[in-house]
Amino acid sequence: MNEPSLMGYPGMNPNIVSGINANTNPIANNNNNNTNNNNNGPGTPVSALHLNQLMAGLGPPGLPNENNNNANHLANNSRQLLEQLAQNNGPATNSPVPTGGNMNANTTNNNMNNVAVMGNDSNHNTPMLNNNVALQPMNINAGNPLFHPHLEDTALLNNTVWKMQLQLAGVSMHSMGQPNVYARQNAMKKYLANQSQNPQQPQMTEASLSLVDKTQKLLMDFAGADPSKEKPKNSNNNNGNNNNATSNSNDNSMMTASTPTPMATGNNSALSTPTTPQVELHNQREQMSPNVLLQHKKLSQFSIDDDDELNPSSDKKNKDGQLWHALDLSNLQLINLDSNIFKYKFLTRLYLNGNGLTQLPKEIKNLTNLRVLDLSHNRLTSLPAELGSCFQLKYLYFFDNMISTLPWELGSLFNLQFLGCEGNPLDKELLKIFTEKSVTGLIFYLRDNRPEVPLVHDREFIEINTDGEPQAKFESLQEANSTLDLELSKKSFTILSYNTLCQHYATPKMYRYTQSWALSWDYRREKLKQQILSYNCDVLSLQEVEAQTYEEYWLPILEKHGYAGNFHSKTRAKTMQGKDSKKVDGCCIFFKKDKFKLLGKDALDFSGAWMKHRKFQRTEDYLNRAMNKDNVALYLKLQHIHSGEIVWVVTTHLHWDPKFNDVKTFQVGVLLDHMESLLKEDNPKRDTKKSPLLICGDFNSYPDSAVYELFSTGSVKNHMEDNTRDFGYMSQKQFNHHLALNSCYSCIGELPFTNFTPSFTDVIDYIWFSTHSLRVRGLLGKVDEDYVNKFVGFPNDKFPSDHIPLIARVEFMRGNSGSRKV
Numbered sequence: 001m002n003e004p005s006l007m008g009y010p011g012m013n014p015n016i017v018s019g020i021n022a023n024t025n026p027i028a029n030n031n032n033n034n035t036n037n038n039n040n041g042p043g044t045p046v047s048a049l050h051l052n053q054l055m056a057g058l059g060p061p062g063l064p065n066e067n068n069n070n071a072n073h074l075a076n077n078s079r080q081l082l083e084q085l086a087q088n089n090g091p092a093t094n095s096p097v098p099t100g101g102n103m104n105a106n107t108t109n110n111n112m113n114n115v116a117v118m119g120n121d122s123n124h125n126t127p128m129l130n131n132n133v134a135l136q137p138m139n140i141n142a143g144n145p146l147f148h149p150h151l152e153d154t155a156l157l158n159n160t161v162w163k164m165q166l167q168l169a170g171v172s173m174h175s176m177g178q179p180n181v182y183a184r185q186n187a188m189k190k191y192l193a194n195q196s197q198n199p200q201q202p203q204m205t206e207a208s209l210s211l212v213d214k215t216q217k218l219l220m221d222f223a224g225a226d227p228s229k230e231k232p233k234n235s236n237n238n239n240g241n242n243n244n245a246t247s248n249s250n251d252n253s254m255m256t257a258s259t260p261t262p263m264a265t266g267n268n269s270a271l272s273t274p275t276t277p278q279v280e281l282h283n284q285r286e287q288m289s290p291n292v293l294l295q296h297k298k299l300s301q302f303s304i305d306d307d308d309e310l311n312p313s314s315d316k317k318n319k320d321g322q323l324w325h326a327l328d329l330s331n332l333q334l335i336n337l338d339s340n341i342f343k344y345k346f347l348t349r350l351y352l353n354g355n356g357l358t359q360l361p362k363e364i365k366n367l368t369n370l371r372v373l374d375l376s377h378n379r380l381t382s383l384p385a386e387l388g389s390c391f392q393l394k395y396l397y398f399f400d401n402m403i404s405t406l407p408w409e410l411g412s413l414f415n416l417q418f419l420g421c422e423g424n425p426l427d428k429e430l431l432k433i434f435t436e437k438s439v440t441g442l443i444f445y446l447r448d449n450r451p452e453v454p455l456v457h458d459r460e461f462i463e464i465n466t467d468g469e470p471q472a473k474f475e476s477l478q479e480a481n482s483t484l485d486l487e488l489s490k491k492s493f494t495i496l497s498y499n500t501l502c503q504h505y506a507t508p509k510m511y512r513y514t515q516s517w518a519l520s521w522d523y524r525r526e527k528l529k530q531q532i533l534s535y536n537c538d539v540l541s542l543q544e545v546e547a548q549t550y551e552e553y554w555l556p557i558l559e560k561h562g563y564a565g566n567f568h569s570k571t572r573a574k575t576m577q578g579k580d581s582k583k584v585d586g587c588c589i590f591f592k593k594d595k596f597k598l599l600g601k602d603a604l605d606f607s608g609a610w611m612k613h614r615k616f617q618r619t620e621d622y623l624n625r626a627m628n629k630d631n632v633a634l635y636l637k638l639q640h641i642h643s644g645e646i647v648w649v650v651t652t653h654l655h656w657d658p659k660f661n662d663v664k665t666f667q668v669g670v671l672l673d674h675m676e677s678l679l680k681e682d683n684p685k686r687d688t689k690k691s692p693l694l695i696c697g698d699f700n701s702y703p704d705s706a707v708y709e710l711f712s713t714g715s716v717k718n719h720m721e722d723n724t725r726d727f728g729y730m731s732q733k734q735f736n737h738h739l740a741l742n743s744c745y746s747c748i749g750e751l752p753f754t755n756f757t758p759s760f761t762d763v764i765d766y767i768w769f770s771t772h773s774l775r776v777r778g779l780l781g782k783v784d785e786d787y788v789n790k791f792v793g794f795p796n797d798k799f800p801s802d803h804i805p806l807i808a809r810v811e812f813m814r815g816n817s818g819s820r821k822v
Contacts, residue, residue: 009662025667107577145303146425147400161435162422164218169399169422172376176331177345182351182374183328212349215395215418232793265808280485322346330354330374342366353377353397359564365789374419376400384447388412391513391758397555399423406430411447412758412792414512417439448515453790455798464747468776476805477780478537491643492777492811493538494593496698497767498699499653499755499803500528501795503545511795511802513758518797525549527800529557535780535807539638539653540565540590541696541767541779547573549580550716558590565590568603572632587634587651600637604674605630606623606667610730613673617728626663626727629655631698633671637682645812647692650675654699654707662725664699669727669735671695677736687772689740692812695768698803703763711741711768741768744776744808751782755803757793767808775782778809 045464127297136513145152156162157271174183188208196203209217246771327347331354337552341350342363350367351375353358360375365386373390376399388409393416419439426434434442461480463472477494503521532540540563545554550567558565569586576584591598598735607627610616633652640647652662652671681692701707706719715734725731744767754765769776783804794802 002148055082059193069671077305081738090155131708142424147423150432156435159435161438164222165422167218168211168215168420171214172397172399172420174178175211176354177379179331180328180355181330181566182210182326211397212373212395217280218416232741251316312394314524325349327351337361339363343367348372360384360387362386365495368392371395383407383410385409391415394418396420396645404448404805407564408446408450409790411443411445412513413443414447416443427690436490444516447513450515452797453787455784455787457784457787459783459795462748462779462781464776464778466775468747470748480778481536488811491645493640493807494694494809495539495541495649495694495764495767496534496535496537496805496806496807497541497651498530498532498805499543499698499765499801501801502546502805503549504546504583504585505544506795513792514795515797518795524795524800525553531800531805531810533561535805537807538592539596539649542588542590543589543651543653543698544585546583546585550588551582554588562592562594563590564593564598566601566634566636568632570633571605571608586632589634589636589651591636591638591649591651596638596639597641598636599639602635604633604635604671606670608631615729619728620724621662621725622666622727625660625725626666629660629663631655631667640812643812645692647694647812648675648679650693650695652697652699654701656700661706664701664729665710665719665735666730668699668707669730669737670738672739673730676739686799689770689772690692691770692747692773693741693742693770694774694810696766696806698765700764708743710735710737711766712746714738740771742771743767744769745779745806747776748779748781753804754806756788759801761793765806767806769808769810773813774810775813776808777811779804780807
């Protein structure tokens, strides 16, 4: 399908075009809708496309221009082709250019009318073209070595990274003065693709290739890659269950152009941190290849994800309901941007080059799907820290501005493949790191030396009344405990559930946005200990704990603080021997010995338990989808010493993969069926709904999932995906159970998130309780929103896991267990 062709002007409604090609003094006002009533077509066609400027051989000063010899030839070929495209008012109108989709003109007009404020800057005399498009002024810094350091240090002309900067800066400069240059190049590519006998591999002219196209080509050339011989590889999902062998990240495949020097911690860092590890920045230094871009050896990294402009059947264009994902506002002499642009969260490409912008609004952080951002040839003096939120950026260009430093937050741009910075008075230290370590080294430097972001506000503790409604807030759990009613303290207890992120899953490849020192297990382990002990909860339910870590770290430490514990590994540990089995993670429960007495304990292997069930049926879905999953649950029968009440505490960690949501539902069905049978056996005379039960863990399921529905309603009726799978008796009864359960956090409508990463932020951890025998009297609240907005994900120096701990104060309701005080 054809993207709105000119990259953000769907169908190019004449009203919009007339708004772009306005009168000679088009300082527009957001409330000025005069252009909406202009039903005439656009003014003078822009079919010439200013190819004279494009092919004039412009380039960065001090660099021999190799394109001059071909300039006239390219200009002639491109002019002929573009003039063909420009017939019937050119491709920028509703004329029959190649297109495969329709966009409602009225909708388009309404959406795009206030996209930008366009006009001349009264402080600058800017010449205008005869079709009302302003030309950029001459570059007054052309001979300034601060802006072009190769004029002073000629060795840079032999530096691989800088040579690429100069080549692409020249390409960018050639596009000066051409309104919507990317859109025009895209139109030419589509035209050539339609004319080609082989649409899969159309023959493109030089003039049809955009700056992004040439960046991709250069990256592959530098990496010695042949795009025609290699197939893109699918990237791995961050699932927390990757084999440790996959931890060889791209961080460790960097090569340097010159002899590397150790990188010191930034002087302006408020946080005393180690230097960036040598293994990340100087790996393979003995080979000393001049090819610093070998970290880009996987060709799949050079593509712009889900944004194939020439593929009419691209799934991306239908997946989110959008017909276009790119917006081209290049060379329009914009001096300000309307905030409505930043509501288009689906944008993957935004072209703002060749304007008069003096700042990039902070709202840029909303465009988290951006892969390409071109800010070249503006008047920017800085980049906003909020740009670091655009973690999917692959190509960032800001050639020819006045930017001298980079915000530390850009260290979050772990997907960045190219940074176009030539033509700026960039700090020499940053420039040195960039030319020696390439863009990856620069990003690592910014990431690892970012000053500390203080956590000003701790997580509040929310007091819940007997009706299940919030009634008071305390600055911390400690403050809430200090004011706790004596009677309530005798018949209640606190429980913590926490996925601690096993060290085998916390690899640099999976968590490229986390400071290397904050990701180290020594740091995280200490931080986890401090965090858990500070809450001083009566019961601890932990997931993703390695067996060896449990035995050698958690058990000794927590025993010293008055806890007793139990642990159970995932079932694959049974197939391993010796030390290998100790590397497998599992779940554990700790309880304070002065608060509880252990009456019984056991563990549940979901697949194994179901095979032993009296109504087990060997179905295809069970054999192919569920049987090989090694998730487990651990449960304890505890007696509360002060009240004499008995409570069953369960912890579990369900399968992670969203493609197996039916398996998660099956696992919960097996767990609840098992617990229901256990409670009946334990006390046949009592209704199982009245048995105190807590089920904690990482369920890898949203609040609108079948798992949540099953827990909270007792069956699965509203999720058809699970009804199409056959797990025998379990499916036949719709996973039905007779335990009255609800989420502790349903009192406050759940937290904003319990798992926080760049690609996934949502609620997947829960504490479920028996509503007929227990009630919630307090909850640990959300993480400070202002703090969260400064990061793209956890872990970091304050939060040692990508999950956050859940804490609930639970009260026994009178007379449910019939137990006597011990």
